[in-house]
Amino acid sequence: MRKIQKTLGVALCVLFLASPVVFAAEHGLSEAEKSFIVFKDKWFSKLNQHCRHGKENMEVLSNGEGFYVAQYSEVAEQSLEVKETGVKESPFVGILRYHRTTFSAEAMTKEEALNGPFNTVSLQGVTEIFRYSNGEWVY
Numbered sequence: 549m550r551k552i553q554k555t556l557g558v559a560l561c562v563l564f565l566a567s568p569v570v571f572a573a574e575h576g577l578s579e580a581e582k583s584f585i586v587f588k589d590k591w592f593s594k595l596n597q598h599c600r601h602g603k604e605n606m607e608v609l610s611n612g613e614g615f616y617v618a619q620y621s622e623v624a625e626q627s628l629e630v631k632e633t634g635v636k637e638s639p640f641v642g643i644l645r646y647h648r649t650t651f652s653a654e655a656m657t658k659e660e661a662l663n664g665p666f667n668t669v670s671l672q673g674v675t676e677i678f679r680y681s682n683g684e685w686v687y
Contacts, residue, residue, distance in 0.1 A: 640680035
């Protein structure tokens with residue numbers, strides 16, 4: 549099951565890291581939808597840079613019982629949607645749904661914990677809503 553989850557996570561990351569502009573052009577999306585796809589890529593980049601996402605931001609702590617626990621999170625997009633609001637000041641909202649998966653490994657030493665093996669300890673669904681105002685997407 550873990551191997552399937554890991555493979556699915558990698559597939560989702562690869563799928564959504566493909567060129568969003570090409571995808572948008574090929575599927576006849578509106579300008580708001582195209583710009584939301586670009587915004588989404590910047591948002592995920594910001595999440596991964598400033599949050600505890602990815603192995604490069606791994607945290608290792610002592611559990612107080614002689615073991616070390618290494619932990620990190622990854623985000624993978626599930627879906628995005630743009631809806632009209634009917635409000636002149638903010639004519640669209642963008643809805644972004646994604647999963648935040650947290651992985652953990654426990655070992656006798658810090659180095660062993662950093663090397664895994666890692667298990668999924670939580671899978672959290674996240675929904676964020678952004679508004680489109682003055683020609684740009686805003687959180």
